[in-house]
Amino acid sequence: MYGFDAINAANGWLMAAIGFTIVFMGLVVLSTLIANLERALHLWDRRGEIFRRAPAPPVEEAPAAKSPARREEGGPPVGFPVVRLADEDLEAAEHFQLIIERLGEPFSLTELLERAERLGISHPHRRLDTLLHSGLIIEEKGDFKGFYRWRKDARIVPSSMLDL
Amino acid sequence: MVSATELRESEFLKGFTEPELAALASVASHSRWAEGETLFREGSLAGYLYILKSGTILLHFPNGRSLPLRGGGHAIGWSSLVSPFKYTATAVCLTDADLYEFRGRDLYRLIQMDADFGKHLMRKISGIMEERRAYRSMQTQAV
Numbered sequence: 001m002y003g004f005d006a007i008n009a010a011n012g013w014l015m016a017a018i019g020f021t022i023v024f025m026g027l028v029v030l031s032t033l034i035a036n037l038e039r040a041l042h043l044w045d046r047r048g049e050i051f052r053r054a055p056a057p058p059v060e061e062a063p064a065a066k067s068p069a070r071r072e073e074g075g076p077p078v079g080f081p082v083v084r085l086a087d088e089d090l091e092a093a094e095h096f097q098l099i100i101e102r103l104g105e106p107f108s109l110t111e112l113l114e115r116a117e118r119l120g121i122s123h124p125h126r127r128l129d130t131l132l133h134s135g136l137i138i139e140e141k142g143d144f145k146g147f148y149r150w151r152k153d154a155r156i157v158p159s160s161m162l163d164l
Numbered sequence: 165m166v167s168a169t170e171l172r173e174s175e176f177l178k179g180f181t182e183p184e185l186a187a188l189a190s191v192a193s194h195s196r197w198a199e200g201e202t203l204f205r206e207g208s209l210a211g212y213l214y215i216l217k218s219g220t221i222l223l224h225f226p227n228g229r230s231l232p233l234r235g236g237g238h239a240i241g242w243s244s245l246v247s248p249f250k251y252t253a254t255a256v257c258l259t260d261a262d263l264y265e266f267r268g269r270d271l272y273r274l275i276q277m278d279a280d281f282g283k284h285l286m287r288k289i290s291g292i293m294e295e296r297r298a299y300r301s302m303q304t305q306a307v
Contacts, residue, residue: 146228
């Protein structure tokens with residue numbers, strides 16, 4: 001028996017299909033490993049930092065909770081610090097705030113910058129400087145010196161609005 | 165070329181005598197860095213001391229703490245004068261930054277030539293080390 005008959009008789013098609021599948025599965029696994037190698041190495045580089053990470057401190061009661069601020073109808077609280085930001089910084093501030101919510105507080109500026117860069121926020125360094133300078137991101141005190149938190153009681157206002 | 169007059173404006177060099185400033189100016193150079201650039205990395209060989217002229221530099225410490233240094237006068241890279249001559253933090257420019265750059269080897273030569281200058285400089289350096297000690301601390305647990 002020769003040719004296709006021999007292949008059919010010896011389950012040749014099935015064997016070829018299985019072989020084909022095994023090889024491609026192997027290639028998929030290999031390519032997934034290679035694609036994630038950078039992330040794995042990045043985690044390995046930061047292993048010390050990850051294991052030493054501080055536990056979250058007790059949440060500090062916001063001044064608003066102690067004495068509720070007066071609110072304008074539908075508007076932000078009155079009497080809280082006003083931070084004036086340019087329009088392009090406003091958008092970045094929202095993005096940074098979302099990242100901070102994920103990171104938890106207090107957070108490390110290193111991690112904040114890394115995530116902002118990874119998410120493709122334009123000029124993350126300059127934006128971070130603006131947020132620090134404006135007082136929206138403030139440094140913790142005592143044992144948490146060098147870690148930061150978002151000033152939740154601040155009222156962000158577009159600078160264009162104040163110019164009016 | 166850096167002049168002694170320029171250096172006199174720096175907060176870090178307040179109290180240095182005219183001849184000391186002139187000596188420092190002779191080994192200083194201007195250095196300009198762009199936003200996002202890294203001046204040096206933690207653990208790398210500390211070859212230079214910088215004095216910030218303008219801009220913001222963020223120091224990242226390996227324990228996750230950070231210290232932003234804004235505006236003129238801050239000294240960065242004291243490890244270039246202290247054994248084991250390895251930077252203890254990573255310095256990243258948050259904005260475009262202008263700095264005065266001093267090679268550690270040149271500063272050591274000046275210290276060898278003038279003991280008073282050396283004492284003066286090292287006193288300033290130890291002040292900065294003390295100021296930033298809390299940032300290098302590994303303890304993060306709140307009491």
